[in-house]
Amino acid sequence: MANLLWLQGGACSGNTMSFLNAEEPSACDLVTDFGINVLWHPSLGMELGDNLQQMLRDCISGKIKLDIFVFEGSVVQAPDGSGEWNRFAGRAMKDWVQELSDVSDFVVAIGDCATWGGIPATAPNPSESVGLQFLKRDHGGFLGRDFKSKAGLPVINIPGCPAHPDWVTQILVGVATGHAGDVTLDEFQRPKTFFQSFTQTGCTRNMHFAYKVSATEFGQRKGCLFYDLGCRGPMTHSPCNRILWNRQSSKTRAGMPCMGCTEPEFPFFDLAPGTVFKTQTVMGVPKDLPEGVDKKGYIKLTGAAKTAAPQWAEEDMFVV
Amino acid sequence: MMEDGLETQTEPFPEDHVQFEAVLKELRDLPKDDLEGKLVVSGFVDHPYGEDDQRCLECMYYLVHRKWCDLPELAVPVEPEWWCRLWRI
Numbered sequence: 001m002a003n004l005l006w007l008q009g010g011a012c013s014g015n016t017m018s019f020l021n022a023e024e025p026s027a028c029d030l031v032t033d034f035g036i037n038v039l040w041h042p043s044l045g046m047e048l049g050d051n052l053q054q055m056l057r058d059c060i061s062g063k064i065k066l067d068i069f070v071f072e073g074s075v076v077q078a079p080d081g082s083g084e085w086n087r088f089a090g091r092a093m094k095d096w097v098q099e100l101s102d103v104s105d106f107v108v109a110i111g112d113c114a115t116w117g118g119i120p121a122t123a124p125n126p127s128e129s130v131g132l133q134f135l136k137r138d139h140g141g142f143l144g145r146d147f148k149s150k151a152g153l154p155v156i157n158i159p160g161c162p163a164h165p166d167w168v169t170q171i172l173v174g175v176a177t178g179h180a181g182d183v184t185l186d187e188f189q190r191p192k193t194f195f196q197s198f199t200q201t202g203c204t205r206n207m208h209f210a211y212k213v214s215a216t217e218f219g220q221r222k223g224c225l226f227y228d229l230g231c232r233g234p235m236t237h238s239p240c241n242r243i244l245w246n247r248q249s250s251k252t253r254a255g256m257p258c259m260g261c262t263e264p265e266f267p268f269f270d271l272a273p274g275t276v277f278k279t280q281t282v283m284g285v286p287k288d289l290p291e292g293v294d295k296k297g298y299i300k301l302t303g304a305a306k307t308a309a310p311q312w313a314e315e316d317m318f319v320v
Numbered sequence: 321m322m323e324d325g326l327e328t329q330t331e332p333f334p335e336d337h338v339q340f341e342a343v344l345k346e347l348r349d350l351p352k353d354d355l356e357g358k359l360v361v362s363g364f365v366d367h368p369y370g371e372d373d374q375r376c377l378e379c380m381y382y383l384v385h386r387k388w389c390d391l392p393e394l395a396v397p398v399e400p401e402w403w404c405r406l407w408r409i
Contacts, residue, residue, distance in 0.1 A: 214380050216392055227380050227408075274338060281337050284374075284408045302409050303378045311385045 002067040002176035004030075005059060005100065006041040009086055009093050010120040010129050011073025014162035015111035016043050022165035023247065025173060034173045039064065042072075053089045060099045068175055069104035069149075071097060074113040074120040074129035075142040085127055094142065097132070101143055105151040106175050107132065108158065110168055115157040115188075116264040117141075123270050133157070133189065137264040151180060157189040161261035166243055167194050188264060190237070198291070199233040199258045202241030203250075209234070211309040212302055218277075219255035222316045227286070230277045232260030232268070234290035321356060322366040322402075330363040333370075333405050343406060347393040358394055363405035376402045378409055 008016065020027055020043065027044075030036040038044055040055065047055050058064040075094050076086035083092030101107050109132040112118030116136050120129035133141040133155040141155075148154055156175070158167050171191055174183050184192045200206065208215070208224040215223030225231035233241075236258055240250045251258055257277055260266050269275035280287035289298050334340040343361065350357040368375040376382045377400035381391040389398045391406060398404075 212380060214390070216390075274341070278337050281340065281408060283333065283335055286409075299372070299378065299409060302380075306377055306382065306384055309384050314383045314385055314390075 001035045001037050003037050003039050003059075003065055004068040004070060004172065004176070005039045005056075005066055005104075006070040006072065007088070007093070007096065007100070008042045009071065009073035009097070009114070010076045010127055011111070011113050013042070013072075015072045015114075015160075015168070016041070018160075018162035018165045019110070019168050020165075021246075022169040024166045025169050027169065030169060030172060030176075034176055036068075036172065036176045039066075056089055056096060056100070060103055062103065066100065066104045068106045068108060068172065069100050070108045070110055070172070071114045071132055072110045074117050074127070074131060076120070077128035077130065077142075078126060079128075081128065097142065101132070101147070101149065101155075104149055106153060106156065106180060107143075107147075107149045108156045108171065108175070109133070110158050111163050112159050112161045112261060112266055115155075115159040115190075116266070118161065119267055122267060131157075134264060137188075153180065154185070154189050156183065156185065156191065158194075159188075159190060159262045159264075159266075160238070161259075161266065164240070164243055164245065167191075167239075186237070190262070194239050194243070195237040195262060197237070197239055197242065199236045199238045199240045199250075199252065199260075199262075200290075201239070203233055203252045204241075205252055208313065210305060211313040212305045213309070213313050215255065221255065225252055225255070225257040226279065226290075228279055229257045230259075230275075230279045231257035232263070232288070233258040235288055236260040236263055238262040321359060322364065326356065326359060326364075328360045328363045328365065328404075330365060330369070330405055340406065340408070344393050355396060358396055362394055364398075364402060365404070366399065366402050368401060369403035369407075374403050374407050376400050376404075376407075380408045381406075 059066040075097055077083050078085045083094035086093045109115045113120055114132055116131045116134045117129050120127050131141045133143050135141050139145045186192050205224050213223050214227035215225050216228050244250055334343055346361050376398050381389050383390050389396050
């Protein structure tokens with residue numbers, strides 16, 4: 001039996017909603033099949049008021065063993081570092097976060113706000129939000145660069161806006177069943193099993209990417225969303241087209257550009273007008289090229305792809 | 321028209337997507353069948369252009385088999401060796 005506690009800071013509850021929709025395994029499976037005891041969760045917790053405060057204090061004192069501490073949302077430090085803008089159970093949430101992280105075997109950050117600060121940390125960041133161990137790409141965050149939980153791991157970051165429900169439950173099962181050693185992390189502390197491939201991996205529009213045929217409107221069935229509509233699929237580490245949403249779709253499959261929400265910079269360009277759903281270019285060349293491709297190679301590749309493009313690549317091959 | 325030496329507006333080349341959008345807006349204001357206006361505003365020339373010999377063939381909007389510019393604001397027949405200032409790769 002592994003005790004799990006889930007708290008929520010500066011957040012929209014999106015990751016909680018996502019978690020409750022998990023299927024492989026489901027939130028119920030965590031309890032019934034994998035021996036996870038959910039001590040408290042914002043949507044599931046039974047304790048209220050003094051009882052909740054007592055339970056949190058018991059976790060900190062060690063009376064209740066805390067195996068997994070899950071945090072959703074940014075750590076709000078405003079005003080002036082006091083954290084008073086986000087109070088929970090009688091004190092600043094950030095103080096609970098610090099003390100619970102210190103006593104927990106594993107600390108798991110769920111969603112962009114908890115991992116990198118996310119939208120709340122976007123400039124000018126009035127809530128002084130940070131992620132648990134990162135602020136955007138800067139290592140450090142609220143707990144500091146050197147933080148390690150009692151099991152010796154840094155914060156396990158599961159980003160996304162929201163994180164896919166099955167990424168969350170599968171990592172929780174791995175940790176709770178003694179397989180944390182199998183969870184290897186990348187430089188941003190994301191589990192490699194999910195975040196080593198790209199959103200583009202498995203995208204049904206890959207043939208249009210290859211032959212440089214562009215989609216120019218949302219929902220268009222033909223064409224790649226990278227060239228005009230700002231899709232970040234070739235630069236974003238996520239398995240969105242391998243582990244599908246609702247088991248059947250993804251943004252790009254539905255004709256919506258990937259917004260790169262599993263990367264530390266999300267939301268890109270601080271949401272400045274004209275930067276969302278628009279491919280940024282410099283003298284006609286995309287500002288952000290697919291990872292590992294340089295400008296010279298990209299131009300050569302384009303010439304070859306255009307020359308080799310078959311006729312069907314220019315046609316709408318889908319028949320209703 | 322191109323062979324007859326139509327003078328088009330090749331400069332300035334849009335350096336970023338904001339300037340690109342500005343040219344598109346000019347095109348949107350033209351009547352749909354104003355072919356000459358489209359050629360002038362988009363700055364077409366009937367040969368490769370610039371240091372890198374940019375041409376329609378490598379442009380994102382060029383449809384090889386139809387010899388057609390697929391940029392919605394243009395939608396004109398083009399040759400692979402042409403170029404315009406809305407060139408984008």
